[in-house]
Amino acid sequence: MKRASNLNRRMLLRRAAALASVSVASAALGACEWPSTSRPKFSAYPFALGVASGDPVNDGFVIWTRLAPDPFDRTSVPADAVTVIWEVARDPRMEGIVQRGEVQARRALAHAVHVEVRGLPPGAPYWYRFRIAGGDASAVGQAWTAPAIGATLDALRFAVASCQHYEQGYFNAYDLMVKDDPRLIVHLGDYIYESSWGDPVRRHDGPEPLSLSEYRDRHALYKLDRSLQAAHAHCPWLVTWDDHEVDNDYQALESEDWQDPAAFLKRRAAAYQAYYEHMPLRRIAIPRASGMQIYQRSVFGDLVDFAMIDNRQYRSPAACRTKEKGGGQVVTAECKELFDDGRSLLGAEQERWLNGVFSRSKSVWTVVGNGEMFSRLFQKTKEGVEGWWTDDWNGFPTARERIIAAMTRTKVANPVFVTGDIHSFWVNDVKQDFRDPASPTVATELVGTSITSAGVPYDVFAKLLPDNPHIKFFDSRKRGYILCDAGRRALTADLRFVEDVRTVKTTGGSLAKFAIEAGKPGAVKA
Ligand code: FE
Ligand code: CA
Secondary structure, eight states, rough: OOOOOOOOOOHHHHHHHHHHHHHHHHHHHHHOOOOOOOOOSSSOOOOTOOOEEEEEETTEEEEEEEEEESOOGGGGGSSEEEEEEEEEEESSOOEEEEEEEEEEGGGGTTTTTEEOOOOOSSEEEEEEEOOTTTTTTTEEEEEEEEOOOSSSOOOEEEEEOOOOTTTTOOHHHHHHHHOOOOSEEEEEEOOOOOSOOSOOOSSSSSSSOOOOHHHHHHHHHHHHHHHHHHHHHHHHHHEOOOOOTSTTTOOOOOOEEEEEEOHHHHHHHHHHHHHHHOOOOOOOGBBBTOOOOEEEEEEEEETEEEEOSSSSSOOOOTTOOOOOOOSSOEEEEEEEGOOOTTTTTTHHHHHHHHHHHHOOOSEEEEEEEEOOOOOOOEEEETTTSSEEEEGGGGGOHHHHHHHHHHHHHHHOOSSEEEOOOSSSEEEEESSSSSSSSTSSSEEEEEEEOOOOSOOOOOHHEEEEEEETTTEEEOOOSSSEEEEEEESEEEEEEEEESSSSSSSOOOOOEEEEEEEEEETTTEHHHH
């Protein structure tokens, strides 16, 4: 969600020029001949972008790093392939090493490495690092194996983050989050921003990225942030993206400014590849010409099923988009397309997959990691008629009804949506029929605020609350995240805020606490 558009003619010209020369990202991935490995001499410390782990399963997890002595100079890693040693230990001092291996960091993937560590016992903490033979070692990161599926798990603490505009603030929220010591960080998108607006406290590396190397630079800039690195090293992450990883408000192959879809596909492929290169993702996510699969399920014992969904790659074009407004806008009920049965936010295949997660989940909680607001947000236009924001689930009311019907039909236990995008805290009852306040609550939605990105105008949105009785809480004035404690009887959500993002300081606290009782959808103030 971005309210200001800063496109002008010069930018359009620049885009056209850059798109003409953009490389097809996935073509490079097909290459499987590795040039011989040399013992590289780096100009500087090669692990400057830190380490990360992700996607814990019951016998392993993904570990990630990228060799980048100078992240903005592609020649700073001299060889096409560099052997990187990875090590997993039982202790943070890396004394009791339980697994060690070698992996090639290849130029085709910006010398990023993703290792899927397997074969470890379930439900145990591990530490990991990377090394160059006879040379530097990375920082040590922490990961863990998930408990066996179905094994008793009494508690899981996870943090929910989204929307971290680099220019709009320092990532203080991550310092506070690390102090809260979550076992898992769930990121719901807008991990990078492609564009600039607002009042910057620091600057992006350049103008809006279009090519693979420009998206790589943008990711590298974010990854250089000390607070973000600390949060990645602290515990495994589950990630999905929203729009700004590519372009504001894009919809599958439709861009906000009506770029030619074939040209936009190339841009999107570049953005997706750079995202893959910088995230601790499984092999299934390796980008292909057709796209990149990041929706996935993660199961933690018998306590939590996570379904991380992809709200961007497969969605139908925004309802009633116009030449002037190709992205999100508020439309009225006169937009008949809005109610078309054939429209989908997830795409048919992913919708079926999500229904399958609802059917199969045997966990106490089923958490859907969701890009944009799921709950109905009824707003009145200037003319006083009903209006709907087309870029979130309000732009896909029939698709939302199908998801709600699937939750009811499958009797999935305790569904909870955790949501990003809107730069504000919301606690919502998901109603079987949002039009009827007396209708049963079938799920709960917790919307986290942004790590830094400027909040939506408080007065404008606070005024909508009387027309939306299923909304229990709203505040857009704070930056922060949600700290969730899932237990067998209840899931508590602490809406955590930082006092300031315009200076580097880690003071903040709890704005409000809510609890969802197992078996009783809907959060109540704790
Ligand atoms: Fe955002
Ligand atoms: Ca967004």
